[in-house]
Amino acid sequence: MKRLLLLVMLMLAAPIAAQDTMPPAPYAYRQLDDPAKEARAQALMETLRCLRCQSQSIADSDAPMAGDMRSQVRERIAAGEDPEAIRAWLVERYGDYVSYAPRVTALTWPLFALPVVLLLLAAVLLRRRFGGAEAGENGA
Amino acid sequence: MIAEFGLAALWLAAALAALQFLAGSLGFTVRGGALGSVVRPAAMVQGVLALTAFAALIVLFCRTDLSVKLVAMNSHSAKPFIYKLAGTWGNHEGSMLLWVTVMGLAGAFVAAVERRLPEPTMLATLAGQAFVSLGFYAFLLFSSNPFERLDPVPAEGQGLNPLLQDIGLAFHPPTLYLGYVGLSIAFSFAIGALITREVGPAFARAMRPWVLGAWIFLTIGITAGSYWAYYELGWGGWWFWDPVENASLMPWLAATALLHSASVLAARNALRVWTVMLGVVAFSMSMVGTFLVRSGILTSVHAFAVDPERGTFILALLAINIGGALTLFALRAASVTEGERFAVVSREGALVFNNVMLSAILGIVLFGTLYPLLAEALGAKVSVGPPYFNPMSALFAVPMLLVMAVGPLLRWRRDSFARIRASLAIPAALTMLAAIGLAIRVQIGVLPFLGLALAIGLAVASLLPLKGCDFRRTPLPVWGMVIAHLGIAVALFGMASESAFTVEKLVAARVGETTPVGPWNVKLVGIEPVAGPNWTALEGEMHASYRGGAPATIHPQARFFWAPPQQTSESALLTRWNGQLYVVLGEETGDGRWQLRLWWKPFAPLIWLGGLLIGLGGVLALLGRVASDLRRIVARGKIAYRRQRQGR
Numbered sequence: 001m002k003r004l005l006l007l008v009m010l011m012l013a014a015p016i017a018a019q020d021t022m023p024p025a026p027y028a029y030r031q032l033d034d035p036a037k038e039a040r041a042q043a044l045m046e047t048l049r050c051l052r053c054q055s056q057s058i059a060d061s062d063a064p065m066a067g068d069m070r071s072q073v074r075e076r077i078a079a080g081e082d083p084e085a086i087r088a089w090l091v092e093r094y095g096d097y098v099s100y101a102p103r104v105t106a107l108t109w110p111l112f113a114l115p116v117v118l119l120l121l122a123a124v125l126l127r128r129r130f131g132g133a134e135a136g137e138n139g140a
Numbered sequence: 141m142i143a144e145f146g147l148a149a150l151w152l153a154a155a156l157a158a159l160q161f162l163a164g165s166l167g168f169t170v171r172g173g174a175l176g177s178v179v180r181p182a183a184m185v186q187g188v189l190a191l192t193a194f195a196a197l198i199v200l201f202c203r204t205d206l207s208v209k210l211v212a213m214n215s216h217s218a219k220p221f222i223y224k225l226a227g228t229w230g231n232h233e234g235s236m237l238l239w240v241t242v243m244g245l246a247g248a249f250v251a252a253v254e255r256r257l258p259e260p261t262m263l264a265t266l267a268g269q270a271f272v273s274l275g276f277y278a279f280l281l282f283s284s285n286p287f288e289r290l291d292p293v294p295a296e297g298q299g300l301n302p303l304l305q306d307i308g309l310a311f312h313p314p315t316l317y318l319g320y321v322g323l324s325i326a327f328s329f330a331i332g333a334l335i336t337r338e339v340g341p342a343f344a345r346a347m348r349p350w351v352l353g354a355w356i357f358l359t360i361g362i363t364a365g366s367y368w369a370y371y372e373l374g375w376g377g378w379w380f381w382d383p384v385e386n387a388s389l390m391p392w393l394a395a396t397a398l399l400h401s402a403s404v405l406a407a408r409n410a411l412r413v414w415t416v417m418l419g420v421v422a423f424s425m426s427m428v429g430t431f432l433v434r435s436g437i438l439t440s441v442h443a444f445a446v447d448p449e450r451g452t453f454i455l456a457l458l459a460i461n462i463g464g465a466l467t468l469f470a471l472r473a474a475s476v477t478e479g480e481r482f483a484v485v486s487r488e489g490a491l492v493f494n495n496v497m498l499s500a501i502l503g504i505v506l507f508g509t510l511y512p513l514l515a516e517a518l519g520a521k522v523s524v525g526p527p528y529f530n531p532m533s534a535l536f537a538v539p540m541l542l543v544m545a546v547g548p549l550l551r552w553r554r555d556s557f558a559r560i561r562a563s564l565a566i567p568a569a570l571t572m573l574a575a576i577g578l579a580i581r582v583q584i585g586v587l588p589f590l591g592l593a594l595a596i597g598l599a600v601a602s603l604l605p606l607k608g609c610d611f612r613r614t615p616l617p618v619w620g621m622v623i624a625h626l627g628i629a630v631a632l633f634g635m636a637s638e639s640a641f642t643v644e645k646l647v648a649a650r651v652g653e654t655t656p657v658g659p660w661n662v663k664l665v666g667i668e669p670v671a672g673p674n675w676t677a678l679e680g681e682m683h684a685s686y687r688g689g690a691p692a693t694i695h696p697q698a699r700f701f702w703a704p705p706q707q708t709s710e711s712a713l714l715t716r717w718n719g720q721l722y723v724v725l726g727e728e729t730g731d732g733r734w735q736l737r738l739w740w741k742p743f744a745p746l747i748w749l750g751g752l753l754i755g756l757g758g759v760l761a762l763l764g765r766v767a768s769d770l771r772r773i774v775a776r777g778k779i780a781y782r783r784q785r786q787g788r
Contacts, residue, residue, distance in 0.1 A: 030648070046526070049523050057380070059375070096522045102524055114503065114532075121500075122497070130484045
């Protein structure tokens with residue numbers, strides 16, 4: 001109930017705030033009161049891209065758009081949404097570019113195949129290097 | 141006049157590089173033998189000329205000569221002197237001129253002092269160095285002329301990006317470039333050794349000081365760059381797997397692997413092919429990094445496609461240099477034997493394992509950095525960031541750290557775990573204790589958990605090679621290894637602790653209000669306007685007290701630069717042995733409060749302290765190697781002198 005009230009207040013507050021010289025969104029520079037929720041929001045924000053910056057997450061950018069997105073993330077976390085659901089919502093809205101955690105898709109699967117390939121390659125390399133070692137020792 | 145003088149010096153340097161390349165390539169054949177004597181002097185004069193051109197550009201920047209386009213675009217008469225000077229390399233053309241200068245000087249130095257290798261190998265090496273240089277001279281002269289004039293002369297310059305107006309700019313790029321370009325020597329040695337089929341311990345010993353030197357500069361450059369970003373950007377982040385950061389990490393990973401495999405080759409005449417391969421890869425990574433940073437491709441693949449001149453040029457250089465070197469490698473690799481064999485459980489075995497792990501991490505970083513560019517070229521935008529790089533590199537870093545703890549205790553050629561089991565008991569027990577303690581006491585992520593537990597064991601294990609040694613008689617390179625490995629453990633502890641235990645507080649505070657953050661209480665005492673040479677600022681006065689102790693005063697600033705107009709935040713840092721307090725002053729809110737951002741970062745300074753220790757380890761190893769090389773030269777001189785006297 002308290003959460004709902006907060007949300008209603010926020011919704012009412014937002015347009016009022018927008019009337020004067022557009023101060024930052026309510027939760028752009030303000031943490032959630034619940035530390036567990038704030039930690040969850042922070043972890044998510046660190047993996048979302050600020051779309052107006054060059055290689056910065058929204059968690060460490062002064063750009064107004066990053067502030068707006070921080071506010072949205074915190075509000076949704078406060079409303080009890082799952083971080084991954086919020087990510088999915090943002091990806092739907094802005095595209096895959098917004099998330100620093102690539103999904104496994106038809107386009108990105110090589111990223112996830114690579115470690116497997118490297119592991120196999122490393123195994124083969126080390127095996128070839130050491131496989132004959134015993135024989136070499138015997139011969140020596 | 142100075143600009144034309146600089147340009148002439150640059151053209152002359154390029155001409156000498158061409159001479160050096162031609163004479164070197166012909167000189168090591170039998171018929172062109174006489175030409176060979178030209179190569180070393182050409183390399184030395186080329187280095188001096190490149191330095192002259194760079195000095196001319198420095199003078200132009202220090203005088204703020206606005207008739208030169210580059211100065212007008214990137215400098216301003218009201219800038220403090222140190223940033224006028226450092227502004228020389230704070231732009232594309234200037235930094236590429238620094239690149240060729242370092243390359244020329246490194247080549248000159250090799251030409252002047254290196255006498256251990258057979259002369260044909262040296263000629264091939266210097267010819268290779270000249271060939272690579274020539275490409276970069278062409279790049280400067282044809283598409284990035286730093287000395288271009290501007291007509292009409294503007295009344296004032298456009299200024300330097302305020303984020304760069306920091307003492308970090310004076311040191312970070314030159315240090316990093318010394319590292320990047322120093323690796324070109326390893327590359328050229330590898331080319332020379334491949335061409336003349338002289339891949340052996342002598343080649344490794346000749347190459348090793350250069351790799352060590354470049355690696356020290358890379359280590360220090362990356363460490364300093366990370367700290368600079370940490371305090372300058374104002375959000376407390378120190379590494380973001382950003383493509384520009386990755387561009388500096390990749391040569392470091394390759395150079396680290398090269399350093400270790402060159403040691404095996406020098407000491408045991410093993411890993412020949414692998415060492416030559418890494419010699420080629422390390423500098424290739426420097427060039428890939430330069431391509432990424434300098435071509436504009438990072439901003440957008442499309443921006444690159446719209447103005448492709450520079451990017452295409454560097455891409456062509458990359459293709460020619462790396463493609464050529466790899467082709468040569470493919471042709472010759474079959475005729476170079478692997479060298480001495482060794483058992484799995486041996487010093488070499490551990491070094492090979494970690495070489496493979498480092499290469500795998502390099503593969504992850506390279507692919508993860510390039511993939512978004514590839515995807516964008518295919519028409520889709522994706523981002524690859526910390527959630528990908530952290531776990532994927534840890535996959536290979538964790539086994540590497542474990543082997544790193546054991547490796548230095550093993551003997552060369554063949555050893556058994558049974559022999560060293562007792563010495564490893566203490567670090568293993570400490571790691572287990574730390575893991576249990578952390579699992580019970582705190583809730584943290586998997587990676588910070590592994591990092592903290594491993595760091596403690598690794599720190600102790602890294603000191604074990606000194607056990608039972610007479611400290612005065614322990615060779616310097618051993619000290620170097622111990623300190624560098626300890627540095628890895630220290631940095632790892634800092635990284636894991638920063639990630640696990642950082643406390644963040646964002647508040648809007650009135651003057652007089654106190655904000656608690658972790659063990660600190662920070663009171664906002666007042667806000668005053670202050671002015672600098674080319675900025676004005678609002679400066680906060682704050683009293684920070686640790687666990688109720690005597691308060692220390694800190695002064696974070698919000699700065700407003702006017703040329704170009706931009707706002708930056710100068711964070712205030714308070715360092716204790718167990719962490720760092722990080723305070724940023726933000727904007728004023730409507731109701732007379734001030735936005736403050738505060739962090740308490742337990743043990744965060746260890747990240748950079750560890751980096752410095754790694755670099756210090758490199759310095760000690762280098763001193764040890766150079767000293768023993770000098771002793772050998774002196775001894776050889778004495779023997780020759782004695783023989784001469786006896787002969788008489």
